[in-house]
Amino acid sequence: MKRSRLLEERIFENFIRQLKNKKRFFCQHDFFRLLDESFKQYVGNISAGKNLYRARRMSKDEYEDRKKILTNNDPFKGFDKKGSFVLPAKRCRANRANTIGIPCLYVSSSENTAIAEVRPFKETYVSLATIKLKKSLRLYKFYFSANESEIYGESIIDILPFWYIMLNRMFSTPYEYTDNDEYLVTQCIAEYIRLSGKFDGILYNSSLDDDGENIALFNCRNNNYNLCEPVESVVYSINSIKVIHKLLCK
Numbered sequence: 001m002k003r004s005r006l007l008e009e010r011i012f013e014n015f016i017r018q019l020k021n022k023k024r025f026f027c028q029h030d031f032f033r034l035l036d037e038s039f040k041q042y043v044g045n046i047s048a049g050k051n052l053y054r055a056r057r058m059s060k061d062e063y064e065d066r067k068k069i070l071t072n073n074d075p076f077k078g079f080d081k082k083g084s085f086v087l088p089a090k091r092c093r094a095n096r097a098n099t100i101g102i103p104c105l106y107v108s109s110s111e112n113t114a115i116a117e118v119r120p121f122k123e124t125y126v127s128l129a130t131i132k133l134k135k136s137l138r139l140y141k142f143y144f145s146a147n148e149s150e151i152y153g154e155s156i157i158d159i160l161p162f163w164y165i166m167l168n169r170m171f172s173t174p175y176e177y178t179d180n181d182e183y184l185v186t187q188c189i190a191e192y193i194r195l196s197g198k199f200d201g202i203l204y205n206s207s208l209d210d211d212g213e214n215i216a217l218f219n220c221r222n223n224n225y226n227l228c229e230p231v232e233s234v235v236y237s238i239n240s241i242k243v244i245h246k247l248l249c250k
Helices: 005-021 031-037 060-069 111-117 146-159 162-172 180-196
Strands: 043-046 051-058 105-108 125-133 137-142 201-205 213-217 228-237
Touching: 005 031, 005 162, 005 180, 031 180, 051 060, 051 111, 051 228, 060 125, 105 111, 111 125, 111 213, 137 162, 137 213, 162 180, 162 201
Parallel strands: 137 201
Antiparallel strands: 043 137, 051 105, 051 125, 105 213, 125 228, 201 213
């Protein structure tokens, strides 16, 4: 049965209210039927062997300590292999696709996107790790490219479901690290997708790099390299932060 767009919009908005204000941990809602029905529609695949990138900000002390123990043939010039992967569960903090204690590996499709996502300050260091895929990925795709946006223009709002566009924005919008409650909805959706067992992770837009793709990978545990593994890391020193657009308010 085909639902009206208005009905889908009401279902999604009611789901948000229930999750935030009524049933946080045992939220059973009609919206999950919409999500189930979309599992065959919004799929992204990435082939084995492809490189993805994970960035972590690195303090000057960490950088100096790492230099002292490097050997000539060590491919990890930044954080070592273990430090370039997902943090242990006991150190895992809440983020957009995971809650405290449930690790999730956040990577990007390009080096620039990965660096932009950690929002480095001037005169800081970033350790950029190359993560090589050992298996092909099947991802739930909360993503549409700039080319797709240009082709459809404003009509993309009419073509895609309201809830899908809203979740795309929620996964892409950067929040301050202290605003973990802002991640409540995306954490719930990500966990539902993870527990379905049908996807390796979620693909979503970067709001910090045009055409940038971000990926949150499920079931990645520290020192468990079945799905992917770090193969090298380099260190970038951030020398400048450029303002791309200047907005004039009258």
